[in-house]
Amino acid sequence: MSRPVRAAPPPPPVRKGQVQAFEAIANYKAQRDCELSFDEGDLLFIVDRSDPTWWLATLEDRKVSNKNAKFPIIDAARRGNLDLLEECLAAGVSVNALDKSGSSSLHAASQGGHLHCILRLLKEPKLEIDLQNKLGDTPLHCAAYRGHSEVVQLLLKHGANTSIVNRDNYTPRNLAKKGTVVSLLDESSQTSGRKSSGFDDKDYGANDSEDSDEQIN
The missing domain is CATH 1.25.40.20 (Ankyrin repeat-containing domain)
Incomplete structure (x- = not known):
C-alpha cells in the first residue's frame, strides 16, 4: 500500500529584519514552469533561503528563484535614493544590514x-x-x-x-x-x-553633498 503524498510545509513566517533585498544584475528568462523571468535592476525580496543554491523571493507580488543579485539598500543610502531606501525598509530589510566592508x-x-x-x-x-x-x-x-x-x-x-x-x-x-x-x-x-x-530634525536640510564611494582610510 502506497503512502499518501504529504504537501510540503509552508515556508516559515518572515519577520521584519530577516528579509534581504537583492537587485538583479542580469536579465533572466525562465527555463522551467517553477521559474520566472526578470530583468536587470528588478528588486527581489528574499523570503526563503533554506536551500543555499536556490532562493525564493517576491518580485512585484510574484514568486521568483534567483541567486545572481546584490544588496540594494546600502547603494540606495550611498547615492541618496530615498525611494529605494523606503522600499527596502518597508519590505522588512534590516536597517543594520552590512556590505562586504562591514558598513x-x-x-x-x-x-x-x-x-x-x-x-x-x-x-x-x-x-x-x-x-x-x-x-x-x-x-x-x-x-x-x-x-x-x-x-x-x-x-x-x-x-x-x-x-x-x-x-x-x-x-x-x-x-x-x-x-x-x-x-x-x-x-x-x-x-x-x-x-x-535642542535642534529638531526639521531644522536640518536635505541638501546632498558630493557622493563618493571612496573608502575611509
Missing part, C-alpha cells in the same frame, strides 16, 4: 552626506548608530572625515559616541579636517553629560 546604510548615507536618508534611518528603533565596520569606523567617523558638518551635528544629537576609536586608534575628532566639524566634536565631548542641543 551599514547609515555608514553609506553619512559618508555621502545624505541628510534625508539619515533622517529616515534614524526613525528605525533598532538602528545601531555606533556600528563599526571592518576598519572600525562608525557613521560618525565617516561624516567627520568627509566634512559633513550637518550630518555630524545630527548624529551627535541622536547620541553618536565621539570616543570610539577605529583600527588605527583614531576617533572621529582625529579624522576631522573641517573647522566646523572639529568644533562640533570638541563641544560634544566637553558637554557629553549635558542635555542635547
